[in-house]
Amino acid sequence: xxxxxxxxxxPPKPAGQSRVAQYALLLLLTVCxxxxxxxTSWFQDWQGNRTESSNLMAVAMGDARxxxxxxxxxxxDAYFHSGFYPSIYDNQRxxxxxxxxxDSGAMRGKNTGxxxxxxxxxxxxxxxxxxxxxPSVHTHLNEGGADGEQKEAEVREILPWLKLxxxxxxxxxxxxxxxxxxxxxxxxxGEAEDFLREGLRENPGNPQLLLDLGRLxxxxxxxxxRARNVWEAALRNLQSATAEHKDQNKFVEExxxxxxxxxxxxxxxxxxxxxxxxxxxxxxxxxxxIEEWIxxxxxxxxPKPMPAP
Amino acid sequence: xxxxxxxxxxxxxxxxxxxxxxxxxxxxxxxxxxMGSVTLFHDTHIVRYLKEMCLLLIWICxxxxxxxxxxxxxxxxxxxxxxxxxxxxPVTRTQVVLGKFLGCWLACAVTLVVFYLFxxxxxxxxxxxxxxxxxxxxxxLHWIMLGIVxxxxxxxxxxxxxxxxxxxxxxxxxxxxxLLGRHLDKVAMQIPQPASGALQALFFTIPHLExxxxxxxxxxxxxxxxxxxxxxxVAYAAAYAAFFLGAACLLFRRKAIN
Numbered sequence: 001x002x003x004x005x006x007x008x009x010x011p012p013k014p015a016g017q018s019r020v021a022q023y024a025l026l027l028l029l030t031v032c033x034x035x036x037x038x039x040t041s042w043f044q045d046w047q048g049n050r051t052e053s054s055n056l057m058a059v060a061m062g063d064a065r066x067x068x069x070x071x072x073x074x075x076x077d078a079y080f081h082s083g084f085y086p087s088i089y090d091n092q093r094x095x096x097x098x099x100x101x102x103d104s105g106a107m108r109g110k111n112t113g114x115x116x117x118x119x120x121x122x123x124x125x126x127x128x129x130x131x132x133x134x135p136s137v138h139t140h141l142n143e144g145g146a147d148g149e150q151k152e153a154e155v156r157e158i159l160p161w162l163k164l165x166x167x168x169x170x171x172x173x174x175x176x177x178x179x180x181x182x183x184x185x186x187x188x189x190g191e192a193e194d195f196l197r198e199g200l201r202e203n204p205g206n207p208q209l210l211l212d213l214g215r216l217x218x219x220x221x222x223x224x225x226r227a228r229n230v231w232e233a234a235l236r237n238l239q240s241a242t243a244e245h246k247d248q249n250k251f252v253e254e255x256x257x258x259x260x261x262x263x264x265x266x267x268x269x270x271x272x273x274x275x276x277x278x279x280x281x282x283x284x285x286x287x288x289x290i291e292e293w294i295x296x297x298x299x300x301x302x303p304k305p306m307p308a309p
Numbered sequence: 310x311x312x313x314x315x316x317x318x319x320x321x322x323x324x325x326x327x328x329x330x331x332x333x334x335x336x337x338x339x340x341x342x343x344m345g346s347v348t349l350f351h352d353t354h355i356v357r358y359l360k361e362m363c364l365l366l367i368w369i370c371x372x373x374x375x376x377x378x379x380x381x382x383x384x385x386x387x388x389x390x391x392x393x394x395x396x397x398x399p400v401t402r403t404q405v406v407l408g409k410f411l412g413c414w415l416a417c418a419v420t421l422v423v424f425y426l427f428x429x430x431x432x433x434x435x436x437x438x439x440x441x442x443x444x445x446x447x448x449x450l451h452w453i454m455l456g457i458v459x460x461x462x463x464x465x466x467x468x469x470x471x472x473x474x475x476x477x478x479x480x481x482x483x484x485x486x487x488l489l490g491r492h493l494d495k496v497a498m499q500i501p502q503p504a505s506g507a508l509q510a511l512f513f514t515i516p517h518l519e520x521x522x523x524x525x526x527x528x529x530x531x532x533x534x535x536x537x538x539x540x541x542x543v544a545y546a547a548a549y550a551a552f553f554l555g556a557a558c559l560l561f562r563r564k565a566i567n
Contacts, residue, residue: 079357079529082529082530082531083525083526083528083529083531087492089492089495089496090495123494123495124494124513126494126512126513126517127491127494129520129538129541129542130491130517130519130520132534132535132538133450133519133520133521133522133523133526133534133542134519134522134525134526135525135526135529135531145529145530146529146530146531146532147530147531147532150530153354156350156352156354156355157355157356157357157358159349159350159352159355160347160349160355160358161358163349163350183350188350188351188352191350191351195350
């Protein structure tokens with residue numbers, strides 16, 4: 001028996017049965033339509049509705065996207081090291097805080113140990129041989145990069161991952177702060193300001209972002225008045241901040257006080273600078289250095305002895 | 310040798326008759342061009358993310374082509390019964406296996422040349438320089454690595470009863486080696502015996518495909534790998550490919566065809 005003849009065709013259904021099936025289909029279609037009209041109005045009012053969002057990531061991934069934000073921030077740090085970065089199986093003590101965030105002052109450094117030798121000595125010939133095929137030397141992109149001859153502008157390569165990280169988690173202020181710092185270093189204060197303002201739209205009045213906006217006015221634009229206004233607003237906002245991010249808020253406050261004191265010193269307001277430094281001394285992990293700074297200002301403030309007639 | 314080359318030629322012809330390569334290439338090109346068209350912070354010179362994505366796609370596509378093309382060679386010959394007229398000719402079973410291997414491996418070379426040419430053009434359009442030595446090393450070692458994968462998949466097609474299971478197991482094995490192969494000994498040091506010993510044994514037994522992955526060096530513009538090191542890697546790959554091929558020849562010689 002061939003395959004063709006083996007196929008058994010069902011006998012045709014009677015006309016009555018076929019009509020019942022058609023009516024059933026029609027009924028199901030009507031039920032679907034009625035339910036759709038009812039559910040649409042509910043869906044539009046539902047809090048979890050993503051169709052209003054203009055962010056493609058938010059629509060596609062919902063809140064799960066925040067889990068990946070840190071991954072891409074770390075990836076930017078890996079790019080900063082031209083691919084020389086510890087995996088989850090390596091000793092990560094020297095990379096606990098991403099260097100791009102530590103250098104930018106966006107996060108307090110918690111790194112310990114030698115960042116150049118997390119790989120340790122080769123464990124066997126496979127490990128030793130394998131190191132020839134992946135980056136195994138510690139370098140920074142802003143200090144010559146992989147071959148030591150790359151321009152500082154190469155640091156731009158970290159930007160796509162930072163941008164992606166910010167889109168995945170717009171509430172992660174460290175991303176905006178670190179990105180703005182590196183944009184300023186690259187001579188792009190306009191882009192840095194735009195990005196910080198984007199961060200402020202997502203996190204209104206955030207002290208960390210205001211600190212960085214003030215730095216931009218102070219360092220890149222030499223606009224002391226706007227810098228002072230922004231930093232004063234940041235200090236006010238810090239006072240009303242919740243205890244949720246206590247450590248980070250303290251770190252931001254230290255930086256705000258130091259930056260404001262420096263501004264006042266430069267603006268020839270030593271009295272105001274001293275007041276800020278006294279506040280800083282009380283919370284700083286290094287009060288000795290602040291005391292020396294205060295002494296320096298006091299020396300300048302001392303009236304010079306009148307020359308003898 | 311001529312017989313082996315003739316069989317290899319048929320496999321290469323099969324590659325360009327099928328649509329797999331074209332679809333994967335167009336997909337890679339489309340995604341790369343789309344990603345390349347994005348301008349971030351008004352900087353048109355940012356290129357490394359594009360290189361990373363393009364190379365990742367090339368690696369995925371090359372593995373798909375290598376494994377799927379190889380895995381169906383011998384089962385397809387058996388199913389369509391073309392293996393009988395083939396073996397009725399003065400062709401030994403070893404020559405069939407070698408011909409299939411050579412054909413699949415050369416087909417991979419052709420696809421890799423096209424993919425890397427596209428990668429080079431895409432990268433050059435943004436960074437305006439072409440590190441030919443790095444690209445050549447990356448392409449060559451990638452191709453050498455595919456030799457091991459093709460030999461492994463060919464052996465798999467004789468061990469596993471269905472093509473789909475061979476393809477799945479080959480993909481899982483290759484992905485496992487590429488992602489975890491380098492770290493197995495570190496994990497072994499942190500777990501108790503006898504699991505530690507078994508993991509150490511696995512670490513020294515598996516072919517370390519990550520030796521042939523120069524993506525990070527290419528992406529971040531590291532200097533080329535020393536040629537002597539490359540030669541050692543080629544010898545390492547040749548040993549593993551020879552082992553898998555030898556095992557495949559041995560199995561195919563003993564295997565009943567119908």
